[in-house]
Amino acid sequence: MKPEIPNSFRTGPDERGHFGVYGGRFVAETLMPLILDLERHYEAAKRDPAFKAELDHLLTHYVGRPSPLYFAERLTDYAREKATGGRGAKIYFKREELNHTGAHKINNVLGQILLARRMGKSRIIAETGAGQHGVATATACAKFGLECIVYMGAVDVERQKPNVFRMNMLGAKVVPVLSGARTLKDAMNEALRDWVTNVENTFYCIGTVAGPHPYPAMVRDFQCIIGEETRAQMLAAEGRLPDSLIACIGGGSNAMGLFHPFLDERQIEIYGVEAAGYGLDKKHAASLAGGRPGVLHGNRTYLLMDGDGQIEEGHSISAGLDYPGIGPEHAWLKETGRVIYLSATDDEALAAFQLCAKLEGIIPALEPAHALARAVEIAAEKPRDHLMVVNLSGRGDKDLFTVADHLGGM
Amino acid sequence: MRRIETRFAELARARRAALVTFVMAGDPDLETSLAILKALPAAGADVIELGMPFTDPMADGPAIQAAGLRALHAGTTLAKTLALAADFRAHDRTTPLVLMGYYNPIYVHGVRQFLAEAKKAGVDGVIVVDLPPEEDSELCIPAREAGLAFIRLATPTTDAARLPAVLAHTSGFLYYVSITGITGAGAPDVAKVTAAVARLKQHTDLPVAVGFGVKNAASAAAIASIADGVVVGSALVEAIRKSLDEAGRPTPGSVAAVTGLVRELAAGVHAAARGFARTGQSA
Numbered sequence: 166m167k168p169e170i171p172n173s174f175r176t177g178p179d180e181r182g183h184f185g186v187y188g189g190r191f192v193a194e195t196l197m198p199l200i201l202d203l204e205r206h207y208e209a210a211k212r213d214p215a216f217k218a219e220l221d222h223l224l225t226h227y228v229g230r231p232s233p234l235y236f237a238e239r240l241t242d243y244a245r246e247k248a249t250g251g252r253g254a255k256i257y258f259k260r261e262e263l264n265h266t267g268a269h270k271i272n273n274v275l276g277q278i279l280l281a282r283r284m285g286k287s288r289i290i291a292e293t294g295a296g297q298h299g300v301a302t303a304t305a306c307a308k309f310g311l312e313c314i315v316y317m318g319a320v321d322v323e324r325q326k327p328n329v330f331r332m333n334m335l336g337a338k339v340v341p342v343l344s345g346a347r348t349l350k351d352a353m354n355e356a357l358r359d360w361v362t363n364v365e366n367t368f369y370c371i372g373t374v375a376g377p378h379p380y381p382a383m384v385r386d387f388q389c390i391i392g393e394e395t396r397a398q399m400l401a402a403e404g405r406l407p408d409s410l411i412a413c414i415g416g417g418s419n420a421m422g423l424f425h426p427f428l429d430e431r432q433i434e435i436y437g438v439e440a441a442g443y444g445l446d447k448k449h450a451a452s453l454a455g456g457r458p459g460v461l462h463g464n465r466t467y468l469l470m471d472g473d474g475q476i477e478e479g480h481s482i483s484a485g486l487d488y489p490g491i492g493p494e495h496a497w498l499k500e501t502g503r504v505i506y507l508s509a510t511d512d513e514a515l516a517a518f519q520l521c522a523k524l525e526g527i528i529p530a531l532e533p534a535h536a537l538a539r540a541v542e543i544a545a546e547k548p549r550d551h552l553m554v555v556n557l558s559g560r561g562d563k564d565l566f567t568v569a570d571h572l573g574g575m
Numbered sequence: 576m577r578r579i580e581t582r583f584a585e586l587a588r589a590r591r592a593a594l595v596t597f598v599m600a601g602d603p604d605l606e607t608s609l610a611i612l613k614a615l616p617a618a619g620a621d622v623i624e625l626g627m628p629f630t631d632p633m634a635d636g637p638a639i640q641a642a643g644l645r646a647l648h649a650g651t652t653l654a655k656t657l658a659l660a661a662d663f664r665a666h667d668r669t670t671p672l673v674l675m676g677y678y679n680p681i682y683v684h685g686v687r688q689f690l691a692e693a694k695k696a697g698v699d700g701v702i703v704v705d706l707p708p709e710e711d712s713e714l715c716i717p718a719r720e721a722g723l724a725f726i727r728l729a730t731p732t733t734d735a736a737r738l739p740a741v742l743a744h745t746s747g748f749l750y751y752v753s754i755t756g757i758t759g760a761g762a763p764d765v766a767k768v769t770a771a772v773a774r775l776k777q778h779t780d781l782p783v784a785v786g787f788g789v790k791n792a793a794s795a796a797a798i799a800s801i802a803d804g805v806v807v808g809s810a811l812v813e814a815i816r817k818s819l820d821e822a823g824r825p826t827p828g829s830v831a832a833v834t835g836l837v838r839e840l841a842a843g844v845h846a847a848a849r850g851f852a853r854t855g856q857s858a
Contacts, residue, residue, distance in 0.1 A: 181709065189709075189710060190707060190709050190710065191678060191705045191706065191707075191710060192705055192707060193633070193634045193704050193705060193707070193728070193730075194707050194727070194728045194729065194730045194732070194733060194741065194752070195634075195728075195730040195731075195732050195752065195755055196732075197707045197708075197709065197732075197733075197737070198732045198733065198734060198737060199732065344637070344640055345630065345631065345640070345644075346630075350631060351631075353633075354631050354632075354633045357633045357634075358633060358634070358636075358757045361634060361755060361756060361757060362755060362756040362757060362760065363755075364732055364755045457683070459679045459682060459683055460677075460678045460679045460682050460705070461631060461679055462631075462633070463705075465682075468679075470679070470683065472683075473652040473653055473654075473680055473683070473684075474629075474653070474679045474680035474681075474682065474683030474684065475629065475630045475647060475680070476630045476631050476679070
């Protein structure tokens with residue numbers, strides 16, 4: 166069933182939180198009034214110039230925005246050497262890894278924390294997989310003196326110890342989740358259980374463009390600064406808009422942030438890269454490529470599951486990508502054909518990780534290394550005047566031990 | 576036959592509350608689960624809620640989470656849950672049977688197919704935790720068209736403004752969640768629940784059953800004196816868990832562990848003083 170191609174790709178979701186058939190509000194009744202309350206407050210904040218001014222000030226002075234748009238000259242040369250017929254696009258990096266806390270996550274967290282303060286909530290809960298969203302949330306809570314509880318699968322606590330330590334240093338309480346498969350999806354279940362229990366004083370700060378409406382739209386809006394800056398920066402650098410955009414996708418917030426401001430410029434090619442893990446025919450975390458529509462964590466979207474609708478574990482070398490779902494807006498953008506979704510395996514991401522480090526002196530996180538793997542290939546097929554932007558969504562310090570393990574030690 | 580309505584009407588005439596028992600389909604395995612189901616009515620269960628196991632039960636506490644995992648490990652699927660329901664119904668024509676769970680397995684199975692199979696299996700209603708009134712077009716409306724009750728949960732956060740929407744398409748009975756929290760959590764505050772049930776009764780003629788946190792005969796009796804039904808779930812699946820051997824297999828005492836507790840709970844419910852709550856539903 167092919168959805169209709171809309172006049173604009175930027176008007177969603179509808180008032181019930183749907184992007185086509187995806188999204189929605191599939192939550193227990195206890196949470197429903199809280200979600201409606203959040204939606205009301207978010208709509209009011211969006212229209213309040215004071216809210217925007219406060220967030221902009223923080224993004225400038227606390228996060229360090231705008232993040233640079235950087236011409237990756239040697240990676241461009243590398244792609245051109247691989248290309249035939251004098252081809253090879255010009256590759257730019259949107260340097261989200263230079264943000265405070267080292268990833269794009271802080272853009273969204275500051276927006277939500279300012280909203281929590283407006284709503285008078287004193288206690289913040291969050292889920293985290295790799296720990297990047299947890300660290301960003303712990304950081305913002307430290308800055309504003311808010312209680313912070315981060316749910317993290319016990320398996321992830323073990324494999325992401327540096328981030329657990331960072332969160333502890335920032336004064337957050339990290340709760341290892343022992344239920345289910347003990348990874349990100351179970352951390353999200355546990356955060357929802359906390360929220361159902363502590364309805365009065367608690368704000369749930371979701372880290373990606375998923376969950377019940379209004380989260381997918383709200384998190385996207387807070388991340389759209391990535392694409393808005395990219396537009397202005399590319400116009401300044403090259404005098405025109407980019408020809409293609411590419412970003413990695415777990416839940417998909419860094420990708421939505423880059424893509425959304427450009428969705429209605431139909432001539433711009435947009436690529437999302439999922440984690441193919443060991444390969445799409447083996448264990449992976451590519452919900453769009455290998456999943457089917459279902460309902461989990463408050464929204465309808467593509468999910469990895471068995472024939473009976475039981476959720477399966479994703480696998481990726483990148484803990485930030487191994488979530489068995491994806492933001493509902495991505496599901497809709499896939500079905501409308503506006504965004505092309507690709508994937509990269511663990512090995513391809515590892516190779517791109519090393520390539521970027523050696524050629525550009527930038528150690529990327531394993532998440533954007535997935536986007537880099539496909540970017541170099543696509544760039545090699547494009548003409549030399551093609552302008553490509555890769556969202557370098559996070560830095561790779563957190564992944565050094567993982568990479569060392571895979572490469573046989575340091 | 577409208578088994579839910581008939582049962583609540585009978586109990587209203589008898590002036591006592593219903594004991595609504597929850598067990599997970601396929602916990603600890605399908606054979607034992609069927610034996611437990613068949614034994615529940617004689618032990619004192621007036622209405623049976625049969626859980627449909629799901630990997631990610633976000634509104635459930637540790638006891639029901641574990642029950643669901645036991646059932647999944649034992650190979651339980653939605654199709655086998657429906658077959659279990661049919662087996663129970665072949666044995667018992669009168670006890671209302673309600674399926675309870677989460678939406679994804681139903682959605683993946685196919686809503687129309689699920690409803691048709693559930694109806695054929697002798698299921699009387701469904702409770703789906705993650706379908707609020709805002710998503711009524713998904714399953715609630717089709718369920719009612721298929722002749723199944725759609726039993727909704729009302730909670731302490733359901734304010735006056737939301738209550739009409741929550742009640743609008745609810746049928747069979749209304750399930751009042753006595754606490755803000757997950758299943759099996761803290762004990763309900765009887766005074767608060769009393770006030771909440773009275774408030775609900777002003778807006779609906781449906782029977783109101785109260786659950787979450789009811790663990791023993793005393794708490795069951797306290798709730799039974801103020802509501803039309805008492806729901807017990809976590810305590811029963813915990814009784815199953817405690818009856819298992821070290822490898823998680825059922826023992827000869829597994830069925831009796833559940834029925835023994837149900838007898839105690841039923842005694843509590845039967846002994847409860849008559850309350851004002853049930854008088855409203857003679858209408």
